[in-house]
Amino acid sequence: MTATRAAESSERGQDRREEDRAKHAASRAAEDSEDTRTRLDGQRTRQAASKAAEDPIQRRTRSEDQRRRQAASRATQWTFMEGEAFRDVRPYYNALKWHAETRGMCCSGGKVKLPELQLPPEPLKSLMPGTTPESQHFLDNIGKYNSCFQMTSFGMPAKVSDSGFMPTFRVQGQIYHRGGFLLPPSNEEHKFL
Numbered sequence: 001m002t003a004t005r006a007a008e009s010s011e012r013g014q015d016r017r018e019e020d021r022a023k024h025a026a027s028r029a030a031e032d033s034e035d036t037r038t039r040l041d042g043q044r045t046r047q048a049a050s051k052a053a054e055d056p057i058q059r060r061t062r063s064e065d066q067r068r069r070q071a072a073s074r075a076t077q078w079t080f081m082e083g084e085a086f087r088d089v090r091p092y093y094n095a096l097k098w099h100a101e102t103r104g105m106c107c108s109g110g111k112v113k114l115p116e117l118q119l120p121p122e123p124l125k126s127l128m129p130g131t132t133p134e135s136q137h138f139l140d141n142i143g144k145y146n147s148c149f150q151m152t153s154f155g156m157p158a159k160v161s162d163s164g165f166m167p168t169f170r171v172q173g174q175i176y177h178r179g180g181f182l183l184p185p186s187n188e189e190h191k192f193l
Contacts, residue, residue: 005013031039054062088097090107097106107113119125127138138145184190 008016028036051059051062088101089095090097091110093107095106120128126132127135130136130139
């Protein structure tokens with residue numbers, strides 16, 4: 001079958017796919033709810049078996065293909081938004097804006113000026129491009145690394161000591177986050193929330 005499809009012309013391939021789409025649409029339109037449930041259960045079982053049989057290289061390839069498809073989909077959606085919703089350009093920094101967005105909504109008519117972003121420090125800078133195995137590992141697991149730091153302690157120079165209910169508080173000076181060690185001492189077990 002693969003050799004036959006490889007030998008067919010692009011027009012024939014497009015016709016075959018269109019015929020296949022029409023057959024599937026007709027078949028699904030004729031299904032009752034029980035048939036649909038059975039078909040979807042079978043599809044889930046086949047997909048689970050296929051994923052379980054993958055080796056790490058196949059899993060990575062599938063993940064990369066899925067990422068590319070999602071990126072292409074996002075690019076298509078952005079093109080739609082850019083053409084439909086973002087029609088006006090900000091004169092101060094050339095950003096796109098919605099037509100109904102007020103002038104002072106984001107930068108107070110050019111009064112607010114943000115400094116240029118600086119490059120990240122070296123340990124992080126070398127991990128961002130995705131060109132080395134370490135960098136690729138970092139990018140693949142960036143969500144896990146980020147999760148390690150979300151339970152840090154909030155620190156500030158003075159103690160807040162207002163009495164009663166206090167949903168917000170004001171800090172004067174520097175605020176910071178205190179993060180403990182990522183790994184426990186050698187004689188203790190890992191503890192996670």
